[in-house]
Every structure is written in structure tokens, then in C-alpha cells.
Amino acid sequence: MTAHLDPGNQPPSPDVPRIGADEPVVAHAGAPVSYDQLDDHELLRLHVAGNPDSFGFLVKRHRDRMWAVAIRTLGEPEEAADALQEAFISAFRRADSFRGDAKVTTWLHRIVVNACLDRIRRRQVRAADPLPEDEDRAAELAGPMQEDPAEVRERRLDVLNALKQINEDQRAALVLVDMEGYSIEEAAAILDCAPGTVKSRCARGRAKLLPLLRHWQTSRESDVPEKSAAEAVGTE
Amino acid sequence: MTESGLPTSEHLEHLDTDTIADLIENLLPANEAHRAREHVKACPECQQTYDALVRLSEDLADEGRADIPMPTDVAEHLDAVIVSESVLRASTVGVHSLAQIREEPRRHLPKLLGAAAGVVLIAAIGVGVVIATKDQANEGAASTDQNSPPADAVTLTTDDIGSQVKQWLEHTPNPIVHGSADEQACARSFASTQPNPNVRLVQPAKIDGKRATIIGLQGGAAGDIQVFAVTGCNEPGGVASSFYDTTVTLRSR
Structure with a gap:
């Protein structure tokens, strides 16, 4: 029996979704509550119980985070979008396997990372066809133009372009550990390898990234204007 | 260098x-x-x-x-993917707003009308299956003794659901299915989303003053019944939402 069905773990829940109603509200102890006010666990539980909308809300809440992970791990917007599609469908269908003691974001994150890694592995199998370089498309998809200051976008693109140039295993480890803040042990569990392997991939990945991103540091130290992303990538 | x-x-x-x-x-x-x-x-x-x-x-x-804002076109695409997953789930397991399924009848009709005898027959079998899947084929008619629930809504409190269901089901080996055809269909849709969709009980109820439906499903072990109290099933085309669940173990008969 799944955890959510066990009354021992959970008091009788008072919220009753009004499925099919026009407004995205559910009745909560008598008072209408919007999905925004429900936490991740509640949204997921409603989804498992058959609510058709709560999963969409859950994903909407975390999609920028998940996009960041996918685009950094895969380097290509098209690939990242495909990986997220696979990940969200998988999460939708496997929601009842979620164990209530974990954080929903951790669970979702892991599914996204695994979908990305699956794509990387499949790509490695047909390694003969390298991905097309399309800097303009990458720039366009790295974020809506109006939302972020130019230097934020530029720096973001620098990192994305630099990450793209290193080995995919090293990139995945670095994204998890350095960028997403996972511990070595957590990253090892997600990547399904030994902690020592994660450490070594991170170390070698950093060594490769350093010359690609060194202008960050020089600009920070000497106040020299930053090079453009294109120049930076050309350094080698 | x-x-x-x-x-x-x-x-x-x-x-x-x-x-x-x-x-x-x-x-x-x-x-x-x-x-x-x-x-x-x-x-x-x-x-x-x-x-x-x-x-x-x-x-x-x-x-x-820093998060990276998801580009609008990707976000819209993924939203659409999730909506279609939701519709797919509804059409395979019967949950989701029924109104939404009615909106795209063409997708579902050919399959349903494949045999000319059609929908009525399928609906009849649907009811039959629920009753026939129980293989305790010793006696036919549902028990009508005083331990059976009434055919219309029974009044009780949330705390009493478990013991009441236990009492009802211990007095009959047969499924107890009450309520309107809509209510029963709604309960079966709900059951099909559960790990053990085998319906043992559908009972209209008024729980703590609220119109609800009690659904009992065969649990993992032989005597275990998963009990759900849901709202939404008493309206035509309604969809069940569970607000209480428990498991009871029936005394072996």
C-alpha cells in the first residue's frame, strides 16, 4: 500500500478539491483555498488522488529551477526542453511512488537530472553526430530578454557555453555539486556512481572550465570590462 | 604561458x-x-x-x-504536455472532469461503438464486472438484514466510518453497491485510480452533515478493505475527491 493511503501517517485531510470548477480553488476546511496556498506535498497528493490540475501547478511553481538544471546539464535549449518533457511526464505518472518523507523538489529534481543524464547517454551512443551550434538560438532561449540585466544574461551565457565544452559526465557532476549545491554523497546517489568518482569528475571539470571562465576572475580583480561570450568561448 | x-x-x-x-x-x-x-x-x-x-x-x-526563466514557448509547450497527460489519464482510468471527456467524444467513440450493441451493453457489463469479480461465489442475493446499510444516504460521523464499513461488509460476502448510477460510476472511476480497484462497497452517506460517498476497495490482504470517503460523486458527471481514508480488516467468516 502506498504511503498516502495509510491513515497512520497522515491525519484525515480536510481539503477537498472541487475538480472541474472554473476557478483553481479547492475547499480547505470549508474555506476556498487557491492552489498557490497549498504546499508541494498537498499538490502532489491531490494529483495522485485524481485531481487534473494540481500537477500543472506544482510544475509551474518549480519550472524556472528545473529549466536551469536542465539547460546547464544539457547545454542545448532544445535538448533541455525535451528532457523536461520526459521528466514531467515521468513524474506525472510515477507520482504515487513519491515517498512522503522527502522534499517534493528533491524528488522532482532527481527525475529531471535523470532525464537529462538519459539524454546524455543516448547522445553518447550516437556520438557521431555532434549537436549543431546555434549561438543565436541559445541566447534567445537562455532567458527572455526583458527580464534580466545584460550582464546577468552575458554571464549566464558564458557559463552555459563553457559548460557545453566539457565532458558531459564532468558537467553533470559540476552542475549538481558546485551549481546546485548538492553534497558529494547526494550527487553520487543521483548519478549512481561512487562519491570518489563525483569528486574526480568535479575536479577535472573545474580544471577544464578554468581557462574558459578565467576572464570572470580577471575582470573581477582588475575591473577590466568583461569579454563577450563569443570571445570567451574562443579562448583556447 | x-x-x-x-x-x-x-x-x-x-x-x-x-x-x-x-x-x-x-x-x-x-x-x-x-x-x-x-x-x-x-x-x-x-x-x-x-x-x-x-x-x-x-x-x-x-x-x-540564480534560476533561469523558462522561455515562454517552452513553458507553454510543457503546460500543453501536462494537460494532455491529464486527459490521457482521464480517458484510460476515468478520472478527470467528465465534462472534458465529453468535449472530445470522437476520440473515444469509435472504440466504444466498435461492437454495434454499444454503450448500453458496455454499461451493463460495467456493473456486472464489479459484482462478478468477487469470486466468493457461494450465495447470490445481497444480504438484507439489519446490518446492511440503507439504499439511500446513511448518516454518520467521520470517526464511525471504519467501524460501520466493517460491520456492513462482515455481514455479506457480496459487494454492496448503492446509490444512483452516476454515483456508482463515479465511485468506480475513483476505484480505478487506486492500486486495488476491486470495489466492495459504494454507499451514499451524510458524513458530519456533508453529502459524501463511502467507497470500499479490496485491500492487499484478503480481509483488508481500503475505505475512502469522497465528495463529488453525488452530482451527475462529478469526480470523486477523497477527504478521508482508512483500512479496516474484516473478521474472517
Whole structure:
């Protein structure tokens, strides 16, 4: 029996979704509550119980985070979008396997990372066809133009372009550990390898990234204007 | 230049960037680590690489904290994917707003009308299956003794649901299915989303003053009944939402 069905773990829940109603509200102890006010666990539980909308809300809440992970791990917007599609469908269908003691974001994150890694592995199998370089498309998809200051976008693109140039295993480890803040042990569990392997991939990945991103540091130290992303990538 | 950290012919004694990065991660064997550490201390150039690698991790962490806004077209696409998953789930397991399924009848009709005898027959079998899947084929008619629930809504409190269901089901080996055809269909749709969709009980009820439906499903073990109290099933085309669930174990008969 799944955890959510066990009354021992959970008091009788008072919220009753009004499925099919026009407004995205559910009745909560008598008072209408919007999905925004429900936490991740509640949204997921409603989804498992058959609510058709709560999963969409859950994903909407975390999609920028998940996009960041996918685009950094895969380097290509098209690939990242495909990986997220696979990940969200998988999460939708496997929601009842979620164990209530974990954080929903951790669970979702892991599914996204695994979908990305699956794509990387499949790509490695047909390694003969390298991905097309399309800097303009990458720039366009790295974020809506109006939302972020130019230097934020530029720096973001620098990192994305630099990450793209290193080995995919090293990139995945670095994204998890350095960028997403996972511990070595957590990253090892997600990547399904030994902690020592994660450490070594991170170390070698950093060594490769350093010359690609060194202008960050020089600009920070000497106040020299930053090079453009294109120049930076050309350094080698 | 050794900026890249690679050893060159004039600087063979310098550590390469990989070695310095390994040193930072404590990946070098003890004696090698010692030698490397001593070298870094003495060599400004390698010290610089060491510092730069440490700072690179920090910079990546800074960058990593920022979300990247999902492009609108990707977000819209993914929303559509999730909606279609929701519809797919509804059409395979019967949950989701029934109104939404009615909106796209063409997708569902051909399958349903494949045999000309059609929908009525399917509906009849649907009811039959629920009753026939129980293989306790000893007696036919549902018990009508006083321990059976009434055919219309029974009034009780949330706390009493478990014991009441236990009482009802211990007095009959047969499924108890009450309520309007809509209510029963709604309960079966709900059941089909559960791990054990085998319906043992559908009973209209007024629970703590609220119109609800009690659904009992065969649990994992023979005597276990998963009990759900749901709202939404008493309206035509309604969809069940569970607000209480428990498991009862029937005394063996």
C-alpha cells in the first residue's frame, strides 16, 4: 500500500478539491483555498488522488529551477526542453511512488537530472553526430530578454557555453555539486556512481572550465570590462 | 604561458591544473598530496591557479543560485504536455472532469461503438464486472438484514466510518453497491485510480452533515478493505475527491 493511503501517517485531510470548477480553488476546511496556498506535498497528493490540475501547478511553481538544471546539464535549449518533457511526464505518472518523507523538489529534481543524464547517454551512443551550434538560438532561449540585466544574461551565457565544452559526465557532476549545491554523497546517489568518482569528475571539470571562465576572475580583480561570450568561448 | 595550467617546456616543474584540482578535492595519494601542497606554497603561479580553482567553485555556486526563466514557448509547450497527460489519464482510468471527456467524444467513440450493441451493453457489463469479480461465489442475493446499510444516504460521523464499513461488509460476502448510477460510476472511476480497484462497497452517506460517498476497495490482504470517503460523486458527471481514508480488516467468516 502506498504511503498516502495509510491513515497512520497522515491525519484525515480536510481539503477537498472541487475538480472541474472554473476557478483553481479547492475547499480547505470549508474555506476556498487557491492552489498557490497549498504546499508541494498537498499538490502532489491531490494529483495522485485524481485531481487534473494540481500537477500543472506544482510544475509551474518549480519550472524556472528545473529549466536551469536542465539547460546547464544539457547545454542545448532544445535538448533541455525535451528532457523536461520526459521528466514531467515521468513524474506525472510515477507520482504515487513519491515517498512522503522527502522534499517534493528533491524528488522532482532527481527525475529531471535523470532525464537529462538519459539524454546524455543516448547522445553518447550516437556520438557521431555532434549537436549543431546555434549561438543565436541559445541566447534567445537562455532567458527572455526583458527580464534580466545584460550582464546577468552575458554571464549566464558564458557559463552555459563553457559548460557545453566539457565532458558531459564532468558537467553533470559540476552542475549538481558546485551549481546546485548538492553534497558529494547526494550527487553520487543521483548519478549512481561512487562519491570518489563525483569528486574526480568535479575536479577535472573545474580544471577544464578554468581557462574558459578565467576572464570572470580577471575582470573581477582588475575591473577590466568583461569579454563577450563569443570571445570567451574562443579562448583556447 | 601557463595560464591554462598545462606544463610547458620551460615550466616542467609546475603542477598541471588537473593535479591542483585533484589536490583541492583530496584525491591525491598522501605523499603526492604532500609534495603538491609544498609546491603550491612555494610557487606563486601554482598558488594562483589553486586560488582561481577555489574561486571558480564559488562563482559557479553564485551563478547556480540564480534560476533561469523558462522561455515562454517552452513553458507553454510543457503546460500543453501536462494537460494532455491529464486527459490521457482521464480517458484510460476515468478520472478527470467528465465534462472534458465529453468535449472530445470522437476520440473515444469509435472504440466504444466498435461492437454495434454499444454503450448500453458496455454499461451493463460495467456493473456486472464489479459484482462478478468477487469470486466468493457461494450465495447470490445481497444480504438484507439489519446490518446492511440503507439504499439511500446513511448518516454518520467521520470517526464511525471504519467501524460501520466493517460491520456492513462482515455481514455479506457480496459487494454492496448503492446509490444512483452516476454515483456508482463515479465511485468506480475513483476505484480505478487506486492500486486495488476491486470495489466492495459504494454507499451514499451524510458524513458530519456533508453529502459524501463511502467507497470500499479490496485491500492487499484478503480481509483488508481500503475505505475512502469522497465528495463529488453525488452530482451527475462529478469526480470523486477523497477527504478521508482508512483500512479496516474484516473478521474472517
